[in-house]
Structure formats: C-alpha cells, structure tokens
Amino acid sequence: MLATLRCLLVLLLAVGSVAAQDKPAQNLSPDPTPPGSLHPEPLPPLQHADASTPAKEFFARKPTPFPGPPRSIGTYSDGCLAGAVPLPTEGPSWQVMRLSRNRNWGNPHLVQFIKRLGKNAKKAGWNGLMVGDMAQPRGGPMLSGHTSHQVGLDVDIWFTPMPDHVQSREEREFASATNVVAPDLLDVDANVWTPTYTNLIRAAAQDAAVTRIFVNAAIKKALCREAGTDRDWLAKVRPWWGHAEHFHARIACPTDSPECQPQPPPEASDGCGHELDFWFKESTLHPTPPLIPPKPKPPLTLSGLPAACKRVVEAP
Numbered sequence: 001m002l003a004t005l006r007c008l009l010v011l012l013l014a015v016g017s018v019a020a021q022d023k024p025a026q027n028l029s030p031d032p033t034p035p036g037s038l039h040p041e042p043l044p045p046l047q048h049a050d051a052s053t054p055a056k057e058f059f060a061r062k063p064t065p066f067p068g069p070p071r072s073i074g075t076y077s078d079g080c081l082a083g084a085v086p087l088p089t090e091g092p093s094w095q096v097m098r099l100s101r102n103r104n105w106g107n108p109h110l111v112q113f114i115k116r117l118g119k120n121a122k123k124a125g126w127n128g129l130m131v132g133d134m135a136q137p138r139g140g141p142m143l144s145g146h147t148s149h150q151v152g153l154d155v156d157i158w159f160t161p162m163p164d165h166v167q168s169r170e171e172r173e174f175a176s177a178t179n180v181v182a183p184d185l186l187d188v189d190a191n192v193w194t195p196t197y198t199n200l201i202r203a204a205a206q207d208a209a210v211t212r213i214f215v216n217a218a219i220k221k222a223l224c225r226e227a228g229t230d231r232d233w234l235a236k237v238r239p240w241w242g243h244a245e246h247f248h249a250r251i252a253c254p255t256d257s258p259e260c261q262p263q264p265p266p267e268a269s270d271g272c273g274h275e276l277d278f279w280f281k282e283s284t285l286h287p288t289p290p291l292i293p294p295k296p297k298p299p300l301t302l303s304g305l306p307a308a309c310k311r312v313v314e315a316p
C-alpha cells in the first residue's frame with residue numbers, strides 16, 4: 001500500500017515538473033500529436049477578460065487572419081502574425097494534418113518554403129510532406145503545445161511520408177506519425193530509420209530560408225553519423241526535447257518583416273562533438289523529479305507581447 005502511494009507521488013511529481021518546464025520530457029513520451037476532431041466545437045466566448053487573461057485565450061478565438069500586408073512581429077516565442085496566408089490543405093507534394101486545429105497559417109515566406117521543401121523532398125526520395133502545426137491565423141501563443149510557432153515562421157513536419165491518395169478527414173484527424181527513436185532513447189530505431197530520413201532533413205536544412213531545425217538528440221546523433229563529408233548543413237540541426245515523430249523547421253525573419261526579431265545564427269560547428277553529451281547523460285534521459293515541483297511560469301499576457309500584437313488580436 002505504502003509502495004503504491006509512493007509510486008503515485010513520484011508519478012505526480014514527475015508530471016508536475018514536466019508541466020512546469022513546458023517541454024516534453026523525452027524520457028516520458030516522444031510527444032505524439034494528440035488526435036483531432038471531426039466536429040471541432042468553437043471555444044465559448046471569454047467571460048470577464050482583463051489584463052491578467054492569458055494572451056493565448058484571445059489568439060485561440062480568432063479564426064481569421066488580421067488583414068493587410070504580411071508581417072511577423074516579435075520573437076518566435078513572444079510575438080504574433082499579421083496578414084497570414086493559409087497553406088492549402090493539399091498540393092502536389094504536401095497534405096495538411098489535423099485540420100481541426102486551424103493552425104495551417106503562416107507568413108507567405110513559410111508557405112513558399114513548405115511548397116519548395118515538398119518538391120525537394122520528392123527529389124530526395126520522400127513521397128511528400130505531412131504537415132503538422134504552423135501558426136494560428138493571427139499567430140501568438142496557443143492553448144496547447146509549442147512555446148514558439150508564434151510569428152508564422154515555424155512548421156512541424158511529420159516523420160511519415162505522404163500517402164499516394166488524398167487523405168480523408170478521418171485520416172487527417174486520427175492518424176499518428178512515426179516515432180523514429182529507439183525505446184532506449186540512445187539512437188534512432190534501426191527497424192524504422194532509413195537513409196531517406198537523413199536526405200529529408202538535409203533537404204530542409206540546405207534551404208537558404210531555414211535558420212534552425214529541431215530534432216530529438218538521437219536523430220541528431222544519427223545525422224552526424226550519416227552526413228559524410230558534406231557537413232555544413234548540420235549546424236542548423238539542433239537537438240531538442242521530444243521531436244521523435246516530427247521535425248521542426250524554422251525560417252529566418254524575412255526582410256519585409258522589420259518588426260520580426262531574429263535569433264543569433266547557430267554556431268558554425270556541426271554540433272556532433274561534446275555538445276551532444278548532455279542529451280545522453282543519465283540525468284537528462286531519466287531525470288530525478290524535484291521533491292517540490294517548481295511553480296509553473298505565469299502565462300504570457302497581452303502586455304507581455306509586442307504592443308502591435310494587441311492591435312492584431314483585438315481587431316475584428
């Protein structure tokens with residue numbers, strides 16, 4: 001009985017600490033995309049909204065973009081998007097998944113990148129892209145998943161090639177992506193991984209618009225091994241938590257978005273040396289949960305975002 005209680009306590013603490021850090025613990029889950037819905041319900045109107053209302057509550061309730069010229073405003077994790085355009089739900093080399101989430105919006109430069117990558121992926125032997133989350137119609141923070149994806153310059157691409165048919169709504173809402181990481185998290189899964197995955201990620205990283213790509217550390221390890229002598233593109237590919245079933249591609253601030261705040265460029269090194277050690281330490285793979293979970297960070301409010309974002313989200 002006592003043992004069961006202790007187990008439960010440890011589990012609760014573990015869950016608490018994951019929520020607090022706002023990152024998927026790669027030892028607990030490969031961060032699968034939850035199933036969607038064939039009949040998504042609109043969110044109920046906000047009651048008693050005030051200055052303390054989390055900004056994500058406002059952004060999640062805007063089903064349409066802010067009209068006018070496209071502008072990515074702020075940083076990838078603290079910003080918004082005006083003049084967003086949708087990625088069409090399917091094209092010759094891509095299909096959008098989880099349509100019920102209404103997150104297939106982006107800066108037109110992101111949409112162009114995805115179409116270009118679809119073509120280049122086909123040349124690299126990948127049948128086309130299954131596209132996960134991009135941004136909400138006005139960007140900004142989201143009610144679920146992601147701290148970034150706020151300025152319409154980020155996209156998640158599933159590690160599952162596009163099927164040869166146009167998928168039904170059911171397939172798009174309920175299919176799962178492929179987890180390419182081995183159960184021990186130390187490398188990719190030899191039963192799943194093929195060189196085509198390397199070719200796909202290389203095609204994304206070699207696109208001039210891309211500034212960073214996030215993958216699970218086990219995937220980065222495999223890319224380091226398989227890259228051969230042409231290694232410049234590896235600098236853009238960074239290990240991160242989760243990202244075992246999809247990779248995250250980020251394009252740089254476009255020059256026609258002067259309010260977009262760029263990140264410093266990644267270090268020139270291929271990141272295949274000691275930089276990887278941290279990710280495979282026992283304490284990273286299987287962290288001991290703190291006895292007292294840290295208090296979760298208070299959610300971002302509108303006053304914490306660039307001033308222009310208040311106008312973007314409050315416009316009808």
Ligand SMILES: [Zn+2]
Binds near residue numbers: 146149247
């Ligand atoms: Zn992402």
